Amino acid sequence: MRHRMNVYFPPELLKQIADLADRKKLSRSAIVEAAVASFLSPDGADRREAAFTRPLDRLSRQVQRLERNVGIAIETLALFIRFWLTITPPLPTDAQAAAQLKGRQRYEGFVEALGRRLQQGQSLLHEIPEDINTQAPPEPTHPNANHEFSPSQSQDR
Numbered sequence: 001m002r003h004r005m006n007v008y009f010p011p012e013l014l015k016q017i018a019d020l021a022d023r024k025k026l027s028r029s030a031i032v033e034a035a036v037a038s039f040l041s042p043d044g045a046d047r048r049e050a051a052f053t054r055p056l057d058r059l060s061r062q063v064q065r066l067e068r069n070v071g072i073a074i075e076t077l078a079l080f081i082r083f084w085l086t087i088t089p090p091l092p093t094d095a096q097a098a099a100q101l102k103g104r105q106r107y108e109g110f111v112e113a114l115g116r117r118l119q120q121g122q123s124l125l126h127e128i129p130e131d132i133n134t135q136a137p138p139e140p141t142h143p144n145a146n147h148e149f150s151p152s153q154s155q156d157r
Helices: 011-024 028-040 044-087 093-119
Strands: none
Touching: 011 028
């Protein structure tokens, strides 16, 4: 025996129920009954959890990639700053104005080169392997051994 129950649905949900009933060639009552039974079934909780778990797992992987990328950016900046501070001698007072002008020109060139690189879809992060060797780095053999490059490699200083 079946009992009648009156329920109220928002118009958009009622339209979805009607559309599904038409596609499946079932009554609206059968669609709502199946939905309620699915919601109340013991494995319904597992399905709802799975529906949330997949997107959360995807977000977790995205956050891990962001953390990796930010870590690489921070290490890159720190390495550059350490190198720059190590090799850059202080300027005499009379040379500072010319150095500031040259610095502005170099910065503008840097921004243009960065813009071109980004427009082409190039990224340093794509050049770095995902499975970077996690072993300890070799011991430095000379003062500049910590650097991946040397002052002789810098250009237009």
